[in-house]
Amino acid sequence: MIKFAQLFLSLTILITLHEFGHFFFAKRFKCRVDKFYLFFDFLFPFAGLFNFALFKKKIGGTEYGLGWFPLGGYVQIAGMVDEQMDKDMIGTEPQPWELRSKPAWQRLLVMLGGILVNFILGILIYWMILFVWGKETIPTSKLKYGIQCDSTALKMGLRDGDQILSVDNQTVTTLNRVTINVIMNKAKSIEVDRNGEKISIPVSENDISVILRNLKKSGFISARTPTEIDSVLPGTFAANAKFKKGDIIIEINKKSTPFYSDFRREIAYHKGKDVGLTVLRNSDTVNLSCKVSDDGTLGFSPARAKYIPTETASYSFFGALSQGFSEGMETLVLNVKQFVVIFTVKDAHKQVGGFYSMYQSMNPTWDWHDFWSFTAFLSLVLAFMNFLPIPMLDGGYILFILIEMIIRRKVPDKVIYYANYVGLVFILGLMIYANTDFLRD
Numbered sequence: 001m002i003k004f005a006q007l008f009l010s011l012t013i014l015i016t017l018h019e020f021g022h023f024f025f026a027k028r029f030k031c032r033v034d035k036f037y038l039f040f041d042f043l044f045p046f047a048g049l050f051n052f053a054l055f056k057k058k059i060g061g062t063e064y065g066l067g068w069f070p071l072g073g074y075v076q077i078a079g080m081v082d083e084q085m086d087k088d089m090i091g092t093e094p095q096p097w098e099l100r101s102k103p104a105w106q107r108l109l110v111m112l113g114g115i116l117v118n119f120i121l122g123i124l125i126y127w128m129i130l131f132v133w134g135k136e137t138i139p140t141s142k143l144k145y146g147i148q149c150d151s152t153a154l155k156m157g158l159r160d161g162d163q164i165l166s167v168d169n170q171t172v173t174t175l176n177r178v179t180i181n182v183i184m185n186k187a188k189s190i191e192v193d194r195n196g197e198k199i200s201i202p203v204s205e206n207d208i209s210v211i212l213r214n215l216k217k218s219g220f221i222s223a224r225t226p227t228e229i230d231s232v233l234p235g236t237f238a239a240n241a242k243f244k245k246g247d248i249i250i251e252i253n254k255k256s257t258p259f260y261s262d263f264r265r266e267i268a269y270h271k272g273k274d275v276g277l278t279v280l281r282n283s284d285t286v287n288l289s290c291k292v293s294d295d296g297t298l299g300f301s302p303a304r305a306k307y308i309p310t311e312t313a314s315y316s317f318f319g320a321l322s323q324g325f326s327e328g329m330e331t332l333v334l335n336v337k338q339f340v341v342i343f344t345v346k347d348a349h350k351q352v353g354g355f356y357s358m359y360q361s362m363n364p365t366w367d368w369h370d371f372w373s374f375t376a377f378l379s380l381v382l383a384f385m386n387f388l389p390i391p392m393l394d395g396g397y398i399l400f401i402l403i404e405m406i407i408r409r410k411v412p413d414k415v416i417y418y419a420n421y422v423g424l425v426f427i428l429g430l431m432i433y434a435n436t437d438f439l440r441d
Helices: 002-028 104-133 151-156 175-184 205-218 260-270 317-344 355-361 368-387 394-407 413-434
Strands: 033-040 053-059 062-067 069-077 135-137 147-149 163-167 189-194 197-202 221-223 227-232 248-252 274-281 284-291 300-302 311-313
Touching: 002 033, 002 069, 002 104, 002 355, 002 368, 062 069, 104 135, 104 317, 104 368, 104 394, 147 151, 147 260, 151 205, 163 175, 175 205, 175 221, 175 317, 227 260, 248 260, 317 368, 368 394, 394 413
Parallel strands: 033 062
Antiparallel strands: 033 069, 053 062, 135 311, 147 221, 163 189, 189 197, 227 248, 227 300, 248 274, 274 284
16 A cells, blocks of 8 residues: 555646646647546547546646546647547637647747656756755675676676676666666677776577566666565474574585575575574574575575665755766666667567556655655656657657648647547557566566
């Protein structure tokens, strides 16, 4: 419920403010705004189906409401050529209060309004996050035990304990950036320090495809840590075996497992079986017997964070603004690169996610830093997505207006009307595909 509540609140904030951007400019240019709704009061995209609102109130000629279909929201501006417009209006004389009667530059600002709000909001939130919490990173140079590899990284040639130096000969100073740089820049190599020797690990496009496919489950690389127990879950095999907080597991059935990656790989061979484990307890070595569950767990939480070095950069009020703007622009650049990756890397489109993926990414405990970080990121994602020149999206309308400004002749309402239906089919298909991500997970 906490994950759902965070996602719901984040989307509510973003949708409301996005639509307010359109509303603000429409009102500024004296357009009649018939409706301002959070969520749809119909079965989107079928404007005439199941029309009812959970709440509505008319103020100053505009009906403000809360719809029942929670997949977005909308502002209904008089004379806006969209999929809800009556076809009988096409070819009629534009009225002074209609959007279609306004100069091109005013219509452009109305359509840019939501995008501008999402962009400014993302920057603003990053600014406040950096000012209040600073920026935490994991410096690669301070990983005492090097990296921990998943099966994909091992097959590529990386090894547990490697120290990351660079990606494509570009120095990477924080562990957080390695996987992002490999995927988004379609890297050709990763350079590591292995026992004092510099080694270059080649990266193919197929490797990037596999990394993307497994990223949600294993994470590619992370910090290598000992298997120290942080807490024992009540009623589990670990609790029955009398494990204690602070125990460090060093052997399974006399086989050395000095690190958590070794432990995870070895314990997987003993699912559903009893194993003997050697642990360090304070200064003593203790032998314990424990049953392994069918999914390869004992029932404890590892104290990995204790061994992962972090650095937190603090920022002044205006320093945070400058860094927040940089963070926002980098997020937009990463969105562009991600868009390219989806269409150029094998099977990358299968990683496109919807509400399920967003839900899964939320913190199971309420954390304001994580909540606002997600909201800032999503706000900039929405700004980018809505700027795409696809009919039905804001970017589609912007494209038609820019064409008009270039050729000095308005694109016919009928062309925009039918283009929107083509765009609607495309967007609806994309939404269905994205929101069946739980079937692909």
